[in-house]
Amino acid sequence: MGSVVKKSISVPEHVWLEAEATAAEENTTVSALIAEAIENLMIVRRGLRAVRAWEREHGAFTAEELAQVEAELSAIEKEAEQ
Template sequence: MAVRKLSVSLPEEVAEAVVAAAERAGLTVSAWMTRAAAHSARIEAGLAAVAEWEAEHGAITAGELSQAAAVLADADARMFGGADDARLTG
């Protein structure tokens, strides 16, 4: 994989939080920031896909959201052995 070096500027308190989070995760700052940036990019792509779908098909209904939540909960249970939702919100 090609790597591109970038220089970023962060407020001191954010930089300290990043360094601490990377240390807790056992990662370099570069690896932690790569993971965080990739996560954010996936969220943005997902939101864009939902907006595109809704533009074509209309707003997602509460029932559809409930059905999606059930599918995701089932997948989560299969992947993580049924861990409760507390780890997702806390």
């Protein structure tokens, strides 16, 4: 895992309770769920920054381009479910 940093955080009670239940169901820890969530959030944000940069250079994606991406993502999701 490498080095870790211990921090104190505050979350709404209902979020914490759901996180505890999810961690128990997945046989993991709330800390692991939080680390995964933060990592996923950073990936999404990097992707959004990349899209904004691309659009600044090339213009906004067209409705047709967005529809094509949605279709491709749907196909990938269906394939992953099998």
